[in-house]
Amino acid sequence: MTLSCLLACNKANQVSLDNNLTGTWKLLSYCKPGGTITCNLVTVPSDKGVFISFSKNKEFNEYYKNTKPVDYAFLGCGGGGYELEEDHIRIRASCMSSSNGQLYKLVSLSANRLVLNPFMSGEYIFEKQ
Numbered sequence: 320m321t322l323s324c325l326l327a328c329n330k331a332n333q334v335s336l337d338n339n340l341t342g343t344w345k346l347l348s349y350c351k352p353g354g355t356i357t358c359n360l361v362t363v364p365s366d367k368g369v370f371i372s373f374s375k376n377k378e379f380n381e382y383y384k385n386t387k388p389v390d391y392a393f394l395g396c397g398g399g400g401y402e403l404e405e406d407h408i409r410i411r412a413s414c415m416s417s418s419n420g421q422l423y424k425l426v427s428l429s430a431n432r433l434v435l436n437p438f439m440s441g442e443y444i445f446e447k448q
Contacts, residue, residue: 340433367385378399393437
């Protein structure tokens, strides 16, 4: 009985994460690594846009408005697929050298805010569009 409750609760939590994650997110700011334990806060100007999107069919995309990937890129290489793995998102983009993709720490997720930690230091803060 307890095991079935744990499985059902985990499945319900996964559905909730999927539902909150689905959509388009705009990068507001990120902490660019500046050393082993430090980082430099970078705020994306309001006239520029770095967007990531997650679809219900597990597709990931990244695109830009009035800027180039080299300036404010999250990944900098377009789309691919994704999976939720407990408190991480595994992104498999076309530019990645490994077919396993890369794990990104899911720091927090709400209806309108997504915070990822792709490196050991620094967070990427997104707002739902």
